[in-house]
Amino acid sequence: MNVAVVGLGAMGANALWRLAERGVSVVGFEQFTLAHPLGSSHGATRLFREACLEHPDLTPIAQLAKTLYRELEEHSGEELLRITGGVMMGAPDSDVIAGTRAAASAHGLALTDLSHAELAERYPQLAGLAETDVAVLDPGAGVAFPEPTIRAAVDRARSLGAAVVENTRVLAVEPGDDGVIVRTATGEWLADRVILAQGAWLAAELPWIELQPIRTPMTWFGPRATAADGASHAPSDVAAPDATEFALERLPVFVRQLSESEVLWGHGTVGAVAGPEKGALIKAGVGDIWQERVRIDPEQLDRGVTPADWRQVSALLAKAVPGIESLPARVDPCMVTISPDDQFVVGRSPRHPRVIVGGGDSGHAFKHAPALGEILARFALDEPQLVDTAFIDPARFA
Template sequence: MDDADVAVVGLGAIGASALWRLAERGVSVVGIEQFSPGHDRGSSHGNSRLFRVACLEHPNLVTLARTSRDLWRELESLSGQPLLTTTGSITIGSPSSPEVRDALLAAGQHNLDVERLTDAEVATRYPHHADIASSHVGVVDPEAGILRPEAAIVAAVDAARHAGAHVITETRITGVAVTDGGVTIETPTGKINARQAVVTAGAWLGSLAPGLPLRSRRVMQSWFDPKSSADRSIDLSDFPVFIRALDDGTSYWGHGQTHGEGAKIGVDWDPDCRWTEPDELDRDVSPIDYKLVSSLVRDWLPDLDPNPTKVTPCMVTYTPDHQFFIGRLDNDSPIIVGGGGSGHAFKHAAGIGELIAQITQREKPLFDTSFVSPTRTLPDSL
């Protein structure tokens, strides 16, 4: 006999949301997590994640971002706590940079209410970026903001429990096997049988769904205090979410202070970051880990002290095309995967959870998911 209709393996950003969306439908569902929901050992810790609607990574993601926003709001009212703070965002760069070009492309395809600013307008309205090059422009996404990742995951697991999900924590799944009637989930102490498995194991996804081309990278999150001589406030309301693309291809992002922790600044692709196995993540921080971000702060954000007050490692798991894997491993498989976030999945996690629930229940999905299908044709290497 099955223990549940659906077993969700891994209750991080995507798995917690999938568990919630399945339980909300009245599906008999069990969720299993190797640590505790909201932990700091995967890809979803660090107090904030950027939320944007003008998604430069793929125009179809606009629908996912909007669905997610509505679900984050629903989760806020269920949990009685703020999860998404809308600040608006500014993306700055040359009009031909992927960041600016693709944000405008997504906005155009979905009639988003974004605003394009000249360099002078950026300097006036966003004084932290007053040194903008005269050849650069700004794109304002008024729906952008920041999410609270740990709180959102805990809220989704709580909402799922409340809707009837069974949650097992501190239990590491060692295998997911297809059987005649569905799947068997192997734990160190026994087996869980279900009709279908949703595998949302983040940086560990490749080990539970072998064959998916995934690699994880150790990526740093850094916080910076204002200089004592700072001219401007670095509070979130004065220093909203930004992405800035430099002409040498470097792209950095960040937002002003929340939680009294200083401004959070990160680099999109730091060549000094290393590939890692998730169980071997090096949690010790050395100066090379924040060399590039410190130099960017020194050169471009003059109100911040370039010596970070806090630096913590996290993991980004990439697919070869830097797009997600969402869907069945093959058309008839009872295993549905969600992951390969490639550094941009948190904002979409609630919507991905809904999409996964639709896929397991064979409902019509939110949008054409072929561009995120695990069976799509991919480039050869990561």
């Protein structure tokens, strides 16, 4: 059996690794360089949660991913996933609180309720919840590191004999009775199976699923006293915050639902924070229920930034994390690819048994990437799955 993987981003790099780990002959194609900033998997961090709000069957996938992150760390010697704990905040019946509790109780995960006083004591940067809101600590949450994870997966696969063709776009995939022909501008390969893991570019390949690539900017903000010009912008009645308060160790992953349609997520600065001059930046974004979903062509992604890219997140930060600058220090466009039911599209194509699909990330796939790679490898090799994959089966859209 030999397998071709098209796209070496989050899902494809990990599929390549999991196939190579089994001794399968595998070749991976990436149109750009590895871990590039032009798709969906750049920007240094992604939130990791086991108590996944988005679907009850995601928890076993997150747990498998965690095991595989640790395995990959052993091979790479690099940290790929840091568990910090996560603070979930909102009304008791909000999606964030009710969803976290439902996922935790379905899978026996422990959560800790934090009173307003405990929240203020442990995480003063997040204090100031509405009277009726609650805070829940999820000890299994943290951040994954996307670029090193992709590099580690491809490096490990290469060391096991996988072939990697970078800076080469796959122009055509032609499945037939005897195999699948994969064509690039410089050659063609015949594979027994092909895995299509093309992120935002997958939408054009699978017109029978309404995959919607959307532009999703990432934003980083500094504490008020650490604006880029070095001047303190704290109003005179507000003490300039200590930059170390915003280090990841002190300000872990948080998700706060401020109203039915407003969700803010973020986390503190990753790495040692020596002081304002080192540019302590917290990363924050809005949940996609608050975003306008405008379908884009990934080839035409607008990389210019405008205030529209940070207005919403800045407004929510002002309410939820006082002490943060209202203007971002860094903005970086990214993309997610939304499926019609906001779940991944991972499994055998109903159109051809030799084609395996890995996409439709719907904005929450990175944390699961090593497990999605394992799932894709199992589909390619006709091995039974370790976790339930019916809810992400591409056939649901056939």
